[in-house]
Amino acid sequence: MSAEMEEIRLNLGHIELAAHLFGPADGEPVIALHGWLDNANSFARLAPKLPGLRILALDLAGHGHSQHRPAGAGYALWDYAHDVLRVAEQMGWQRFALLGHSLGAIISVVIAGSLPDRITRLALIDGVIPPTSGPQDAAERMGMALQAQLDLGNKQKAVHPSLDQAVTARMRGLVAVSREAAELLAQRGLMPVPGGYTWRSDSRLTLPSPTRLSEAQALSFVKRIACPAKLIVAADGMLARHTGLLEQLPFSYELLPGGHHLHVNDEQGATLVADCFNRFFGIS
Structure with a gap:
């Protein structure tokens, strides 16, 4: 990661979130939102390649070093959106750009569509709308969803005997990532427990959503x-086959080689994404 990265914590009143802060203090403000079960290290390769931007890469609630939501609460899209707006208040940013991957891209679209006057630019990576x-x-x-919530109390988190086994498990997750990406995410996502290591992420993140939008x-x-x-x-990601959805978008998209985590899987993918977004943000 860049030596210019700063680790910060933001107390929003209802929850405390952790984040990485990149770029010059007078740069264009950008809030970066990672994907489901990832963390702020999702942007460790990409953010240093976007000069001139003041990028705040969050650990979303329940992920990485951010707090989990209190007992009885959930992880709905609108709760994430509220968190992001409270973060912007903490930073003193009335208007700001959003950089989102997967779930983070979906949250970004929800915010930009709900409060369009607040968002200056929208940079999305392999995500637009939630499953419908x-x-x-x-x-x-x-x-x-209700039954899954009831059953959750009887389940235990997986414990991996070694760091290497935990990284290998992440590589083979629901969405496969490279070893380099898994190691980056593990740096921020793993914690030691008796018998080995487990992921910090809140187990409630794996619960099915009780409602979906049409x-x-x-x-x-x-x-x-x-x-x-x-x-x-x-x-080779999650959107390429949804051509019907892509044709309905009122903005442009660019097809790049690589998988769903192309911006973090390797330096080549991060560079391709950075080149695209540097043109979009008008960075030479």
């Missing part, structure tokens, strides 16, 4: 975006 469903699935989904509801956020927006689609 029709009204006919509502009761079944709610039942599944596609029309989700796209309503996209349609209200008023700032310049740029989406990077990973050729």
Whole structure:
């Protein structure tokens, strides 16, 4: 990571979040939001390649070194959006850009569509809208989510006997990443426990959502975006096959080689993403 990175903590009143701060104090303010079960180290390769930007890379609630939400609370999209807006208040940023990957990109779209006057630019990596469903699935989904919440108390987090085994497990996760990416995420995501290591992330993050937006509801956020927006689609990622969705977007996207975590998997991917976003932010 860049020697210019600063570790900070932000007390929002309802929760305390950890973050990495990159770039010059007078740079264009940007809040960077990582993907599900990742952490601020998701931007460790990319942020130093975006000169002139003041990038605050958060550990979202329940991830990395940020606090978990209190007992009985959940991790809904609007709660993340509220956290980000409170972070902007802490930083004194009335208007700011958003840089989001996957879940972080979805949160960014929700904020930019809800409060379009607050967001100056939107830089997205392989994510736009959350998974959607029709009204006919509502009761079944709610039942599944409630039962999963009840069952969670009987489950124990996996303990990996060694750091290497924990890194290997992350490489083979739901979304595979390179060893280099897994090691970066492990630096911030693992903690020692009796018998080895486990991930810091809140177990409630793995619970299914009790509700989902319809596609029309989700796209309503996209349609209200008023700032310049740029989406990077990973050729081997999660969006490339959703051509119907991509054709409905009111902003441009660029297809780049690599997987869902192309910005952190290796230096080549980070450089390609940085070149695209430097042009987008007007950085020479």
